[in-house]
Amino acid sequence: MDATAGQFASEGVGSIFLYTHEAHPGENYPRLTSMEQKFRHARDLREVLGVMRPILVDALDGACHRAYGSMPNMSWIFAQSGVPVYKADWTDTRSIQNALEYFLDVSERRRSGERLTPFRVERLDFRIQDQTAFYKGLERNGAKAVREFRAAFG
Amino acid sequence: MTHDDLLSRYNYDEFVPAKFEPWMRFEAGPPLGQPAPDFPLRHLNGEETRLSEIWLRHRYLIVEFGSFT
Numbered sequence: 001m002d003a004t005a006g007q008f009a010s011e012g013v014g015s016i017f018l019y020t021h022e023a024h025p026g027e028n029y030p031r032l033t034s035m036e037q038k039f040r041h042a043r044d045l046r047e048v049l050g051v052m053r054p055i056l057v058d059a060l061d062g063a064c065h066r067a068y069g070s071m072p073n074m075s076w077i078f079a080q081s082g083v084p085v086y087k088a089d090w091t092d093t094r095s096i097q098n099a100l101e102y103f104l105d106v107s108e109r110r111r112s113g114e115r116l117t118p119f120r121v122e123r124l125d126f127r128i129q130d131q132t133a134f135y136k137g138l139e140r141n142g143a144k145a146v147r148e149f150r151a152a153f154g
Numbered sequence: 155m156t157h158d159d160l161l162s163r164y165n166y167d168e169f170v171p172a173k174f175e176p177w178m179r180f181e182a183g184p185p186l187g188q189p190a191p192d193f194p195l196r197h198l199n200g201e202e203t204r205l206s207e208i209w210l211r212h213r214y215l216i217v218e219f220g221s222f223t
């Protein structure tokens with residue numbers, strides 16, 4: 001997602017990572033019990049995982065995350081007016097790129113004089129499922145996280 | 155539910171369906187095309203901001219929700 005953020009930055013598109021709660025708590029990254037711990041885990045996102053986008057931290061009770069549906073890795077795109085124009089229950093770079101290209105083209109079409117009105121569309125997008133990388137991530141959290149995921153999903 | 159209960163349930167201690175499934179509520183999120191709810195957030199240095207302060211600065215804003223785990 002950092003590469004996508006860079007790709008669209010010159011078009012006035014911003015991109016942030018919003019830190020929520022630990023989806024797979026383990027020995028190394030247990031459940032959150034304080035804002036100090038939440039900031040520490042969020043900083044590791046940058047220092048250990050190399051996330052370069054601005055990282056913002058939600059309240060300890062997840063007020064923002066819960067209001068938006070509290071999925072573990074969802075993505076939203078907001079227009080400057082604060083109106084959401086895209087929401088996905090999972091984050092996928094290609095899906096977001098595709099949506100941004102469409103929205104930026106809408107701006108161009110409006111500039112060229114087309115009269116456009118919004119409508120709603122539902123679509124099923126597809127993301128890569130990389131089990132090896134996923135389990136590697138779980139191992140970073142601790143053996144407990146791996147055990148619990150296996151017990152839940154096999 | 156008390157605020158302490160909410161903190162404990164939202165920040166669940168183990169990944170078991172009884173604890174994580176109640177939070178998978180994507181359909182309950184705000185609709186597209188209507189002004190979205192605003193919330194206070196913090197930068198990594200602890201500085202306070204709001205989601206609206208960030209979306210106002212950009213033509214479009216991508217928000218990825220997630221955590222280390």
